[in-house]
Amino acid sequence: MGDNPAAVAVAPHTLAFEFRGKGGEFFRIWIVNIALTLLTLGVYGAWAKVRTQRYFYGNTYIAGHAFDYHASPWRILLGRVIALSLLLAYSLSTSIYPIAVFVWYLIFAAFIPWLINSSLRFISRNSSYRNIRFNFTGAYVEAFIAYVLWPMVGGATLGLLYPRARKARDYYYVNHHTYGGRFFETEFSTARIYLIYLAGLGIFFGILIGGSMAIGAIAAAEAKQHSLPDLKILAPVLPFMFILVSFAIYSLMSVFIDVMVFNLSINGTALDKQHKLRSRVSPWRMAWIRISNTVLIILTIGFFYPWARVRTARYQTTRLSLIAATDLDEFTADVTASQSAIGEEVAGFFDLGIGL
Amino acid sequence: MSGVEGQYFYPKSARFVPARAVLTGDRLIQVLGADGSLLAQAALKQVRVSERLGNIPRHIRFADGADFETADNDGLDAMLRGTGYGRSFIDRLERSWRWVAVAALTTGLASAAFLQYGIPAISYSLAQVTPPGVTHTVSQKTLQALDGTWLRPSKLTEKQKSAAIVLFGRMTNLQKKPGDYLLVFRDAPGIGPNAFALPDGTIVVTDEIWPLVKEDAEIEGVFAHEISHVNHKHGLQSIYQASLIPATIAVVTGDASQIGQIATILPGVLLQSAYSRRFEQQADDDAAATLAKAGEDPAALARFLQRMDDNFCKKRACAPSWLGSHPQTSDRVFKLLHAAKPLHALSPTKTMPALSAEQLKAQAATNETSSANTKTPIKKGQTSGGGKIKPVAKPGRTQGGGDNSNKSKPPPKPQEKPDSSGTRGSGGGARQD
Structure with missing residues (x-):
């Protein structure tokens, strides 16, 4: 641990994030979580969630200290009960009165900003580093614009403004997070995010069209030499294969876009206008991790899952770093809990631990 | 007194200094600075010691917002041994490979039991309480979607249709509510010979099936068989099963992001096929019983299935049963024959390369066009109908719910069948056989 305060360079220096979790260790936590969740018919799930979060936070280090997660399982249980009740009410009412769907859409649209703020507040206030909590300060109207209005505009323009909507969302997300009262702020150009989406589309259609032409050419060549019946055997599975392949290419595109946009918004982020974040995640490497994880999870009927999660977290974390403008220890030494103790502990009665 | 090394964070501050925590004889936690000065002190019962979890750093938090953090998990455990603080029961389970093995076993068994009995039971209950109006809407939407894609108006003549309706009436009249079923004719060159039931009691037969019917x-x-699907609400149950599987996986793994991942979808598809095979089995059993009740040979369905199988799977590999929504035809035939009194000519031993039938499951109900997952063997020349959907092959599959309607006519005796041996109207051109 780096418990050498004082005496470090004052010039900007890079502090790497580090993940110290281990697959085998997490496997034991995970399997016990699942067994207890099953035995309690899902109730223990809230406790399992807290243990899992604590494990990943507690193994994420920077400058010698780990993050910590403080949520109360009871609160998460309450959030889940409420969410489940709403879901039941929704399915029941829409079963009986299909028209009710529209009413629900309106309710959801009105509720979503509140729900998102509540959830982000819950998560951030329950996260800490060096004895200081994070916080989220977004307000209803801004959330409505970022999470309801912009996506609608994106949809109304047939996706043309979708990247812009994504930018609005990322801005809202990052710029309202604080650490000990100091704001995170991100900034990046709209052009960059459009470039990412264009590249993603290029990948999708490039592979799809290029691949189809290649296969078509091969098939045509084959058809000249072999009798058709041979190919017919494949006919039943062709549509299935086509869907599978399209889905795979689509997934690749999604990973590419997600990773690149994540990099973009993280790289534009600074804490307290001085300490900059850096993310250097490779979309190809991430795609490989996702694909191989999926295959291994299937082959092991799920048992690889804990290793897959640790592996993903380790990669993402190690690609992340903080460029500290000054000595981080001195910076954090100035940071004090900005919320009142009450605000911290209560975290707002209405803040729910509903994962979004 | 033993102690542990760590750092002390001043109250509500990120400022920290190296420190050492000790537990005194009278259960006081003291945090001492490097120079031995006392930084904080509180009764053990007034601080919060975080529970051990893997090897993450532990905290002793004081009421005033100060925090002692240490990476020395073992040291802290040793210091607190016997006090009941800091070590959790769950942690003990996680640390013992024996208990981890028990957990893995429990998980395996509980999951298997839940998948085997839980999901079917829940789906069954939900299907029972689904209002008829919903069932009807869902069914008609499905039919509309199919009409726009795979199905076309039937090319049967009115005479053929009424002959079929008479036979249909013989079966519905043996049910508790004969008016709950409606027979519908459609031409389906892309699907081939098939029959399926929608949850509201609408039973669709394709024109392509008639050429294969000999008696x-x-x-x-x-x-x-289709009526049985309707009676048991198999279609609705399938819909519920399809949504319960991913939800279950998400709840158990605590990771909703898994929904939509291939690793979640794939087992879902396989499981659904497995559930579907149970329904088919039940429908086959019911069909044999109904035939017997009507004074017909219960083995007739077996003969028909075998004929369809012969037609479709002879030359091509049909999907293995574990993939199919229907049990292997050879198994179905064998069981049906078993139920039949006269052991007919059909030799169960013959086992064709089974075709697993397809089925247009009502799941379609939910998504329009996407209806089915069927796997269909494509018959000879058959255009495979534009290839869209899946392959199909056998009759009956699908589910049902119950609802209204009409036409079961009085049961005149078996008239002649509508164009037996095919030919006639069986438009679709593809006359098999």
């Missing part, structure tokens, strides 16, 4: 009892068996 009335055969198509009656098909009708009875």
